[in-house]
Amino acid sequence: MAKARLGVLISGRGSNMAALLYAARVSDCPYEIALVAANDPDAPGLMLAAAEGIATFGQSHKGMKRAEFDAIIDRELRAAGCTHVALAGYMRLLSPEFVEGWANRMVNIHPSLLPLYKGLHTHERAIEAGDSHGGCSVHLVTAELDDGPVLGQARVAILPGESTDSLAARVLIAEHQLYPRVVADWIRSGTKSTLDEVRDRALALPEAREKTSHGSQGFHVEGGKFFAYFTVNHHGDGMTALLVKASGVEEQAMLIERDPDLYFRPAYLGPSGWIGIRLDQGEVDWTLVEDWLNRSWRMAAPKRLTKLMDLADQF
Template structure:
C-alpha cells in the first residue's frame, strides 16, 4: 500500500518536523515526508530536511498579503502531490481559503491541553493558573485559531518551581512522541476496513428505508424487504481489497469507468455488468462523490414512491 504523502510547514528549528521525519523512516510508518516548506528562508529546519534528502521550499511572507502568501504555499504543496499537511511550529495565521483547501487533511500540534490556552505563552499561563498539568494537543486545523477536533493529547505534570522554560522543555519531549503517533493513526484510518465500512454505513443507512444485512461475508445495504443497492467487499476471496459495490447502467459504463481509472474501478466477480466495484482502500476518498454513487444506486432499485421521496429530500 502506498504511503500517505505529508508536507510539513515550519518557521524555525523544526524539531517537531524532525520527529515526524525520523518516525517516517520506519518501514511500517504509513506516511512519508515529501516536502518541508517555510515562510522563513533562513529556518534551520530547512537545512536539516535537505541533509535528510527531503525536498524543501521557502518563500518569505514579507511584503505579501496573507492570502497571496498562502496561495504560494498552496501551489508548492500541490506541486509536491501532498496528501496531508502537518503544521510544526508554522508561525502564521492561515487564511480561511487556505484552510478550506486542506479541510480534514491539515493537522497542527499545540503546546497546551486544548481547549485551554489557545494562542501564545501557553506554559506561563498554565503555571500562573495553578494547573497540575500542562501538555500538548494534536488537532485538525480549522479557520479558528487552535480550534478544530482534537485527535490526541499528552498531559505533562507541572513540578514545584517550574518555569515556562522548564515546563516547555518537557512538553516538547511529549510533542515529539505524540505528533508522529497521531499523524500515523490519522492517515492510516483512510485505509482501515473498519473505518471505511463505517463511513459507507452512515451514508447508506441515511437513505430512506435502508437496512443492513451480511451477505456472503460482506456488509450489504438494501431497501427493507426490497432489493440491495450496495455491498462492501472485504478481502473477497483473498484479493486484499476493500471496495464499495454499487449498481450502474450496464457494461458500457462499467468499461468506461475501468478505462478511466483501472486502479480504483474494477468488475466485481459474480455480480455481472450491472455493478461496479470502486476501491476504498487507496485512501483520500471523495466521500461526497461516494454519497452520490450510493444515492444513485439506491434510486435504481427503489420503488417509485420511495424514489419520489428521495427526489424531494435531494
C-alpha cells in the same frame, strides 16, 4: 499500500518536523515526508530536511497578503503530491481559503491541553493558573485558531517552582513522542471526509482542477468553466451538498419534485439551472455523484476534450 505524502510547514528549527521525519523512516510508518516548506527561507529546519534528502521550499511572507502567500504554499504542496499537511511550529495564521482546501487533511500540534490556553504563552498561563499539568495536543486544523477536533494529547506534570522554560522543555519532549504517533494513527484510520470523496472523483476527470470560489471548494476544467462546487452550510443553509450543472431550470424543477429530500435549488446558481445534491442525508450514493460530476464536466469542458470523450463512448 502506497504511503500518504505528508507536507510539513515550519517557521524555525523544525524539531517536530524532525520527529515526523525520523518516524517516517520506520518501515511500517503510513506516511512519507514529501515536502518541508517554510515562510522563512533561512529557517534552520530547511537545512536539516535538505540534508536528509527531503524536498524543501522557503519563501518570506513579508510584504504579501495572507491569501496570496498561502496560495504559493498551496501550489508547492500540491506540486509535491502532498495528500496531508502537518503544521510544526508554523507561526502563521492561515487564510480561510487555505484551510478549506486542506479540510480534514491538515493537523497541528499545540503546547497545551486544549481547549485550555489557545494561542500564545501557554506554559506561562498554565503555571499562573496553578494547574497540576501542562501538555500538548494534536488537532485537526479548522478556521478558528486551535479549535479543531483533538486527535491526541500528552500530559506533563508541572513541578513546584516550575519555570516557563523548564516546563516548555519537557512539553517539547512530549510533543516529539506524540506527534508522529497521532499522525500515523490518523492516516492509518483511512476515513475519508465527504469532501475527500468528492475531490477524488472530480479531480479524476480530464484536466480537472480545484480552486476555492465564493467560500466553497470549486472544481473547474483547465481552459473551461466550473463544473462543481462542494458546499458546507453555504450562506447559512445548514446543508452539505454538491452543486452541479443540470440541463436547465426545467430539469431542475423535475428533479426537486421527484426527490425533494435529495435535490434542491441552490442560491445564486439556481436560476442558471444548477442543481444541489444533498450529501448529509445518511449513506451517499457515490455512483450517482460520479454520474453527475461526469455530466456536469461535459457541459463545462472545452470541445477539444469533449470530442475525445464522445469518440470514446462510441466504443
